Amino acid sequence: MTRALLTLLLICTTALSWGQNTAEQKKLEQQKNKLQKEIKEFQSLLSTQNKKEKSVLVQIKESDAKIRLTQNLITTIQKQSKLLTDNIYLNQKKANKLEKELEVLKEDYANTIVKSYKSRSDQSRLMFILSSENFLQAYKRVQYMKQYANFRKMQAEELKEKMAELEALLAKLKVQKKEKENLLAETEKQKKELEADKKEQDALVKVIQKDKKKYAADIKKRQQEERKLEQQIQKLIREAIAEENRKRARESGKSTDNVSDTKIELTKEGKIISDNFKANKGQLPWPVERGYVSQPYGPYRAHAEGVKVDSNHYNSGLDITTSKDADVRSVFGGEVTLVTHIGTFDKVYTVFVRHGRYVTSYTNLKSVNVAKGDKVGIKQTLGKVWTNEATGETVLKFYVIQDVSSLNPQQWLNPLK
Numbered sequence: 001m002t003r004a005l006l007t008l009l010l011i012c013t014t015a016l017s018w019g020q021n022t023a024e025q026k027k028l029e030q031q032k033n034k035l036q037k038e039i040k041e042f043q044s045l046l047s048t049q050n051k052k053e054k055s056v057l058v059q060i061k062e063s064d065a066k067i068r069l070t071q072n073l074i075t076t077i078q079k080q081s082k083l084l085t086d087n088i089y090l091n092q093k094k095a096n097k098l099e100k101e102l103e104v105l106k107e108d109y110a111n112t113i114v115k116s117y118k119s120r121s122d123q124s125r126l127m128f129i130l131s132s133e134n135f136l137q138a139y140k141r142v143q144y145m146k147q148y149a150n151f152r153k154m155q156a157e158e159l160k161e162k163m164a165e166l167e168a169l170l171a172k173l174k175v176q177k178k179e180k181e182n183l184l185a186e187t188e189k190q191k192k193e194l195e196a197d198k199k200e201q202d203a204l205v206k207v208i209q210k211d212k213k214k215y216a217a218d219i220k221k222r223q224q225e226e227r228k229l230e231q232q233i234q235k236l237i238r239e240a241i242a243e244e245n246r247k248r249a250r251e252s253g254k255s256t257d258n259v260s261d262t263k264i265e266l267t268k269e270g271k272i273i274s275d276n277f278k279a280n281k282g283q284l285p286w287p288v289e290r291g292y293v294s295q296p297y298g299p300y301r302a303h304a305e306g307v308k309v310d311s312n313h314y315n316s317g318l319d320i321t322t323s324k325d326a327d328v329r330s331v332f333g334g335e336v337t338l339v340t341h342i343g344t345f346d347k348v349y350t351v352f353v354r355h356g357r358y359v360t361s362y363t364n365l366k367s368v369n370v371a372k373g374d375k376v377g378i379k380q381t382l383g384k385v386w387t388n389e390a391t392g393e394t395v396l397k398f399y400v401i402q403d404v405s406s407l408n409p410q411q412w413l414n415p416l417k
Helices: 002-048 058-119 123-131 135-209 212-251 270-281
Strands: 292-295 298-301 312-315 318-321 327-328 334-341 349-355 360-370 381-385 393-402 403-406
Touching: 002 058, 002 292, 058 123, 058 135, 058 212, 058 292, 058 298, 135 349, 212 312, 212 334, 212 349, 212 360, 212 393, 270 349, 270 360, 334 360
Parallel strands: none
Antiparallel strands: 292 318, 298 312, 318 393, 327 381, 334 349, 349 360, 360 381, 360 393, 393 403
16 A cells, blocks of 8 residues: 555656656747847947947947847757757656666566466366366356456556557657757857857957947946936836825815825726736736847946956846837836936936836837827837937837836847847
8 A cells, every 4th residue: 555655746846847847848949039139139230330430338238138139048958958868868767667667567567468378268268167166156257267368458458558658768769859940050059159149249349449448438427327217217107106195185175285196096097007027927018029138127337458447336227229119118007107308318208107007118219109108009009219329229218117117128028029
């Protein structure tokens, strides 16, 4: 009984492990597809842009983006390869076990056939029954012969099933080994591309080092502009929250004094919208139809070896480089709470769309199609991205904010949508 329970537990554990591996493989494959799409968009956009119109710093920024994407792709492929190696090992182990079990089954079946052959005569079977001492013994002998025949049949079926299982497993192993070969070849290809990209970047960095002061000033100016933009967004978000909370207070007859500017008071409808937005984390479409992440969320270092600048900076949103005049789309249904000019250039717009407790912000728009109070649907056009003629960049700055906390937009978006 104990042995049977242990066997059942082992089977369940193996099945669970296989299920987890399959889920992880699927997740890694999706991640690889997303990265491959971004790299494809990067190469496509680069081929349509004039390099002469771009500054060296912009070219380095593009080089950084390509290197980062390639490194992420290599890491993902290596994870796939490792998981596949583990699966191949487990499958090979199972195949070896099956082969041993088949040997035992074949031997047992052969012995049964020999015994059957020796007692194959109908006369000997009849004599076996007739030689019984009484009716009960004769009945038991008939039952025994039936059970023996069923046992032989069961043995044959089990042997057939095990052989089919082994055949399927060996075929699966063959596919997995081929897949691993392809992954290893793809890794080597990406590594070569990475080395080429790094050499190209090194050449660009040498250009910077020839005029350190000028480029240090340019980098510092850009960082200051980004900090100012993020501070303005934070200020506007707080003001919008306070305004919405005052509105709720007036509607309910409460005092508008000392309302919170950090957490919005939701209505029942607002809570439903907020919950729906949260439920779609990782599945929201990109705010532009095509593009790549030129600067991800989080801390980063300005690429300026040998140039004295404040190298540590934090991006509270996501920089998405796209094509000229690209449409900007709402990533989820909601209400436009603000359309304003913020940042360094007065002609550039920012649109805020509220989704319950969440806000998505779209900055660097040259024109807008919506106004404050408008209800927008998923993928509805909000405006067009502005192109900085001085640098040749067409970059949408996209933010996801919960109350006043900036979240990582890449965890919310799915570039395949």
